[in-house]
Amino acid sequence: MxxxxxxxxxxxxxxxxxxxxxxxxxxxxxxxxxxxxxxxxxxxxxxxxxxxxxxxxxxxxxxxxxxxxxxxxxxTTGKTEFFREEEHFKFLTTNVFPYFLKRTIANQRRPELYIWSAGCSTGEEAYSLAMVTNDFFNVYPYWQIEILATDIDIEALNKAKAGIYTEKEISSLPLTYRKRYFHRIEPQKFKANDTLRRLITFKYLNLSTAPFYFGRRFDVIFCRNVIIYLHPEIKKKIIQGFYTTLADDGFLFLGHSESLLSLDRGLFSLVTPSIYQKASLGISSNARL
Ligand SMILES: C[S@@+](CC[C@H](N)C(=O)[O-])C[C@H]1O[C@@H](n2cnc3c(N)ncnc32)[C@H](O)[C@@H]1O
CATH class of the missing domain: 1.10.155.10 (Chemotaxis receptor methyltransferase CheR, N-terminal domain)
Structure with missing residues (x-):
């Protein structure tokens, strides 16, 4: 029939x-x-x-x-690429990482950095985070760095875990990163090396089930180009979940076309468009960065 x-x-x-x-x-x-x-x-x-x-x-x-x-x-829409919205990665290395270094020394805190890529799709965002983090903290080997990368799409996660990308998929990756962090496994295929893979844990997580229970708080959350597809009530629940699971001075990165606007904007300070810091310290963003 x-x-x-x-x-x-x-x-x-x-x-x-x-x-x-x-x-x-x-x-x-x-x-x-x-x-x-x-x-x-x-x-x-x-x-x-x-x-x-x-x-x-x-x-x-x-x-x-x-x-x-x-x-x-x-x-689900899994569109992603290495260093998508690359200003975010620059902002991490020029502002956020130096801020955490300084704050850790000043307050004698444990040298740890926990990052969450929420809605990681096929992993390009998490591997990009791992590359810039590893480059920056290479000279501070005593820092403990962990990246959690989650998504609702099991097939995308399987690809992310494998860490294997085609020549086309890897084309947005600057050559220096490609040479340092990927190796060719077939004529048209490249695999992320163990330095990156050791930094990242990929897991299934449905963000709409917020609040989140991790037993730890994150210093940085990337949730870019994800909430745009979600119902306003669910977005609100997720943003509140991020607030609870962020460290007191942690940063939230949304996609370039996304903003908190009415979504509990009061919980966070706007640092620069699409980047927010948890507002519990009640001081201006300039003073913090
Ligand atoms: C367009 S991709 C964004 C990937 C990456 N963050 C970026 O900006 O390049 C959106 C991702 O959000 C995931 N997603 C959508 N709804 C979700 C939910 N309720 N929980 C977790 N992930 C979700 C999709 O599976 C997809 O992989």
Whole structure:
């Protein structure tokens, strides 16, 4: 039997609601055709005849949860690249890292730096963070550095963990970094070396389940180009979760096109567009940096 796999308004509403409940992702009505086209291969491979049957499979079949993960992989936008929005990495090395060095010496704190790449996709952001961090702290070998990188998309995470990228994917990486931190494993494939891999832990985490429990606080959180896709109520919950899990003077980096605006803006001080510092110290950003 040949299927056209058209999606009805009712089927779209059911799947949209399910996706919202599972991920916080908010699909506009104009995403109906997008959803149908992304999921039609799943219907075919599961021998289902309609999106209603697919919905029932997701919520009722013993393999529904596994399928849910596959569906999430198909509908999330994983666009990323090495050193995307590169001013953020410059800001880290010229402002944030020197600030932490100074503050640690002045306050005799433990030389530790914990970074979280929240919504890391296929890992380019986390590896970029690892490269600039390793370069900067190389001369301070007693510093303990850890990077946690999380995402909801299991397939993206598997690629991130493997740390293998094509020539095209690695093209945005400056040559010096490529030489220092990657090695060729096939004519067109490069693998991140152990120095980077030791710094990063990749884990599944659904941000919409905020608040977060890590047993530690982070000095820097990168959550760039992620909350833009989420429902305002979920965004708010996540920002509050970041606030709780940031160190008292920790930094939050959002994507260039994102801002806190009405989302608990009062919790953070704006340091420079898209970069925030936790406001609990109540002093001006200039005084802190
Ligand atoms: C456009 S990518 C951004 C990747 C990277 N942060 C960057 O800016 O290059 C967005 C990522 O957010 C992830 N994401 C979307 N909703 C999420 C959620 N509820 N929890 C965790 N990750 C989520 C997607 O799977 C995707 O990998």
């Amino acid at each position: 040949k299927h056209s796999f058209d999606i009805t308004d009712n089927e779209f509403e059911l799947l949209k609601g399910l996706i919202y409940n599972q991920t916080g992702i908010c699909l506009d009505d104009c995403k109906k055709a997008f959803l149908a086209s992304r999921l039609k291969k799943r219907l075919a491979s599961l021998h289902l005849n309609s999106f209603k049957e697919y919905y029932n499979y997701l919520i009722g079949h013993p393999r529904g949860q596994k399928e849910m993960m596959q569906m999430i992989s198909l509908i």
